[in-house]
Amino acid sequence: MKMTQFYLPTLKENPTEAEIVSHQLMLRAGLIRKLSAGIYTYLPLGMRVLRKIENIIREEMTRAGAQEVLMPSLQPAELWQESGRWEIMGPLMARLQDRKCHDYCIGPTHEEVVTDLVRHEVNSYKQLPLNLFQIQTKVRDEIRPRFGVMRSREFIMKDAYSFDKDQEGLDLSYQKMYDAYTRIFQRIGLRFRAVEADSGAIGGSSSHEFMVLADSGEDAIVFCDNCQYAANVERAESMVSLEDGCEELKELAKVSTPDVKTIDNMVEFFNLPAGKMIKTLAYVAGKTMIIALIRGCDEVNEVKLRNQLNAVDVRLASDEEVLERFSAPVGFLGPIGLKDIRIIADPLVMKIQNGVTGANQMDYHYRHVNPGRDFTVREEDIIDLRIVKEEDSCIHCNEPLKVARGIEVGHVFKLGTKYSEAMNATFLDENGKEQPLIMGCYGIGVTRIIGAAIEQNNDEHGIIWPMPIAPFHVVIIPIGKDEEVSRVAEQVYTDLDNRGIEVLLDDRNERPGVKFNDADLIGVPVRVVIGGRGLKENRIEVKFRGTGDELKVAVEEIVDFITDQVESQLV
């Protein structure tokens, strides 16, 4: 490709709307342009990267035995009503009506459609296992799109769905996808980590997320350097060894504590560590209010709470709701004397001795609070509620845990029969008995990978593409107006092209500095500079964007040399 014929609008200055480096560079390097919040056009350069990523995914999915299909974006409401998600999805789903006033949505995901497809066509265990995938645009009306393609409202996703006759089959299908994902992200050249994940709204049991390590990541992941444990903080557990206390239990006492509203206030007022405080949080799950108890030094993991309550919409109660229910303002709540309300407590709370908590009365707290004596919690509602913190001990090996940021680029789930049962997708087993299909689903954020890759591979000059997803393998920069320079540049360009190397020839009538800077910005891995100066010595200059290594190669050897270099990095 010659640059004079390639639509590549690069920007010198950073658009103000872009905050993180990948977003800035995608705009500056001419990969994308914004149409609306969270909605982007992919320009030719961005398209080339997108296609590279898609093709790697395609190859590995096919290798793992999945078959490609393409399902509709426009989906009838009936299907979603059948699975029950027409309501559950809420405002996340973009909805519309056709001219006959029938409801439709633009697919945020495709479990319903694929289940519908398969229930019509698969009747026998002999047709299983089956794994179908597609690379498709999804639309989700995100609360707040941000960071360019990282969290956009329209994005491209690879989604695969497996169907098996039994649990063992699902386990195998799941493992195949897990392995395929590992290969995919390795080939793309990302530094990533697979972590245990909460399965969230999609449902199902076991699940792993593939996280690209980056400080700008929206997720926090917890991992252990000593063993293999790694989990999303939403799910992560840690060990806190707290011996049973041996303090003498003192008598419960109500204390006047004007203006002591926060844990910090309490620590100061009572001169006790935050670990002695019983933080009492009121939540609303659906329409019922519940209480969560956690130590003052800990924080509630709402995902764990939500799972325990088996509810989707769990939120902190508002100040007004708290005041109405407890006749005490936020800051003075406590579990003592509460009736007719479910209490969920972290086990560490139950070990506190002579602790402090609110008295459900403005400006009063209780001291010398002893769980079990002064209030009780049902055994099944004493569950781990904590958010794991850095330096907590690993639940497997007791070594200190670390916390890092990650960008979720892949997620694999074991769905089980959630959708097949809801939508009556069944097959006849060996005994002629009707059984629901056992499903798994597996997603990769294709467009998000572009952003994630740039987050990991950039410097002050621009993007540094890993060879397998680089939009071009090589950029040739002729310097000066010398006839000989253009002749050699043209020749090298043609020869490399014939070898199957993807070459960009910067044939613009621009000054060298402009060409160098654009080459750095768009991040082509190999730069070939052909100038009159070098040609006099029969030399062409090669520079590698990643390492910065620079060397001179004889004119007659340049094509072989470059070909070898590119191919060695493509494996």
Add this chain to the structure above:
RNA sequence: CCGGCUGUAGCGCAGCUUGGUAGCGCGCUUGCUUCGGGAGCAAGAGGCCCCGGGUUCAAAUCCCGGCAGCCGGACCA
């Protein structure tokens, strides 16, 4: 959804306090020079100053109402 900030040329911004000829840098066009890390000189093109209403002789500027974008938050009691 809540809070903050911002909407002026393709991009980055100034002008708004104190109402009166719409500006700067980059980019773009043309010419000449230049040509190994974002060149110089000269001449140009390009604006519904986010939208609607109001005040005023007069509004980018003041007032009211929208809309859009960005950032933070949407849990710590």
